[in-house]
Amino acid sequence: MATGIMVACTSPQPAPVEEREVTRKVRTPAEQESAGVQVYPLQNPAIVELTEQAAAAEASGDFQAAAVLLERALRIRPRDPQILQHMAEVQLQMKDYDQALSFAVRSYDIGPRVGEICARNWRTIAVAREHLEDGPGAREAEQRAGQCMNTRPQSL
Numbered sequence: 109m110a111t112g113i114m115v116a117c118t119s120p121q122p123a124p125v126e127e128r129e130v131t132r133k134v135r136t137p138a139e140q141e142s143a144g145v146q147v148y149p150l151q152n153p154a155i156v157e158l159t160e161q162a163a164a165a166e167a168s169g170d171f172q173a174a175a176v177l178l179e180r181a182l183r184i185r186p187r188d189p190q191i192l193q194h195m196a197e198v199q200l201q202m203k204d205y206d207q208a209l210s211f212a213v214r215s216y217d218i219g220p221r222v223g224e225i226c227a228r229n230w231r232t233i234a235v236a237r238e239h240l241e242d243g244p245g246a247r248e249a250e251q252r253a254g255q256c257m258n259t260r261p262q263s264l
Contacts (some may be wrong), residue, residue, distance in 0.1 A: 128201065129200065129201075129235060130197045130200050130201050130232075130235075134197060134200070134228050134231040134232050134235060152184060152185065154181075154184060155181050155184055155185055155188070155191070158177050158178070158180050158181040158184075159177075159178070159181055159190075159191065159194065161177050162174040162175075162177035162178045162181070162194065162198070163194075165177060166198060166201070171198050171201045171202045172202070174198045175195065175198050175199070175202065178191055178194055178195045178198060179195070182195065187218050189215040189216075189218055189219025189220070189225055189229075190215075190219075190225060192211050192212075192214050192215035192218075192219075193211070193212060193215040193219070193225055193228050193229055193232065195211045196208045196209075196210075196211035196212035196215060196229075196232045196236075197228070197232060199211060200232060200235055200236060203239075205236040205239045205240050206236075206240070208232055208235075208236045209232075209233060209236040209237065209240070211232075212228075212229045212230075212232035212233045212236065213229075213233065215229050216229035216230070216233075221256070222256055222257070223256060223257075224256075226253075226256035227253045227254075227256040227257060229253075229256075230249045230250070230252040230253035230256060231249070231250070231253045233245075233249040233252075234246045234247075234249035234250040234253065237249055
């Protein structure tokens with residue numbers, strides 16, 4: 109009897125971070141290519157707490173909980189490009205490619221045109237379009253991601 113309960117309560121382990129498509133195709137390349145200065149607005153402590161909890165839920169593989177927490181953060185600050193992009197990445201992991209595309213586009217529309225967030229927007233758009241079988245759109249988005257990086261001239 110106890111064995112049956114334990115089996116019912118166990119959940120599948122999340123894929124290791126390095127195997128997750130969002131990490132491999134969106135976050136890591138944007139972070140590695142981002143050599144420019146990143147400017148972020150001051151955050152409301154409630155938003156900081158919600159986004160930290162969402163990141164922890166995401167890391168444990170509970171994408172639904174992460175989405176709920178990010179939705180709460182968006183109720184406080186609906187036009188925050190960082191929260192919108194984080195939600196886009198969670199939606200990608202939930203395989204809701206239309207929603208991922210929508211959140212990434214919204215984030216880009218109100219966010220910075222250079223830097224890591226911009227690159228993550230376009231990489232998310234590329235992955236979503238790839239899954240939505242829009243090859244030309246995915247390739248175009250991947251090219252746009254490269255244009256987000258503002259690096260200092262090598263002569264300086």
